[in-house]
Amino acid sequence: MKGGRGSGRASTGQVRLWGRHAVEAALLNPDRQHRKLWATREGVASLDGELPPDFPVEYADAADLARLVARDAPHQGLVLECAQLDDVFLGDVIRDAEGAPIVVLDQVTDPHNLGAILRSAAAFGAAGIVTQDRHAPPESGVVAKSASGALESVPWVRVVNLARALEELAEAGYWRIGLTGHTETVLADALPAGPTALVLGAEGEGMRQNIEAHCDALARLPISDRIESLNVSNAAAVALYAIAAR
Known part of the structure; x- marks a missing residue:
């Protein structure tokens, strides 16, 4: 073998x-x-x-x-x-989304986290995820195992310029919400009535400044002060549930 x-x-x-x-x-x-x-x-x-x-x-x-x-x-x-799966284009995902949320990941490089986010995206009806091609894990067995089958059903868009992808989402009517701990606004108060693009950054560093600047709103999850933050994949799951439960 x-x-x-x-x-x-x-x-x-x-x-x-x-x-x-x-x-x-x-x-x-x-x-x-x-x-x-x-x-x-x-x-x-x-x-x-x-x-x-x-x-x-x-x-x-x-x-x-x-x-x-x-x-x-x-x-x-x-x-x-x-x-490997064929490339997926953001315009096609937006066209087929029918208002479902889209997850944008800024330099989330851990394949276990990426796979777990794919799994949550499938569970809560997200239309797809978007990553930057140079700052995200490649398609792999680790991603697929962590995704528990969702790699095959959730479109994964890889783009050269993440800021431009956020502009394309805005042009399509998506309200871009960046998750961060550096705001007083909780997610429930930031959710729009229309389509939502959920933006999450890498653990520790969070979103880059340019990506944060391309968000329409910043919001945090109302977690207890007994813990500083959630793992990015856990945060994505909680936020996607909140969007689905609107």
Whole structure:
């Protein structure tokens, strides 16, 4: 079996996914081109539905599969190598959003956080997420595993210029709310009646000044003073729930 222990790296132009939810969602996604599935027989049996008769599967034991994924990653007997998803364009997401919120992430670089935000975006009906292409994790097995299948269903837009993307959202009628702890306005008071773009910055540093300047309003979550802040993925989940519950 190719690939060193704990590498998780796929062939050029491919991405390697692992875990039942991530793999199953990718297998069911008609926009994915699949190259090969490495699996235990128990892993294949756990999938919802049967694989096509000619699907390329190599059966292996769990220890062999562990060589194909990131170190100590819970592969659950399934490792899929497939083509990366095609690029998604912001204009298309806006067109199809029908007023659903869009999440904009400013230099959120942890793939676990990105995956968790994708999962919350799916749970609360967000139309998509937007990241800057040079300051965000690439599509990967870690992102997919943390997203628990949402990588296949939530459009992920990568842009060169995040400020320009925020201008495009404003032109489309989105009210851009930046989450920060440096304001007295709570999120509930900042929410508009119309479409919302939720902007979140990296943990610790928060939004960059230029990105903050492109927001229509700044708001905070009303958390207890017993804790300074929430993890960015937790903050995104709470804020998306508040938007969905308006």
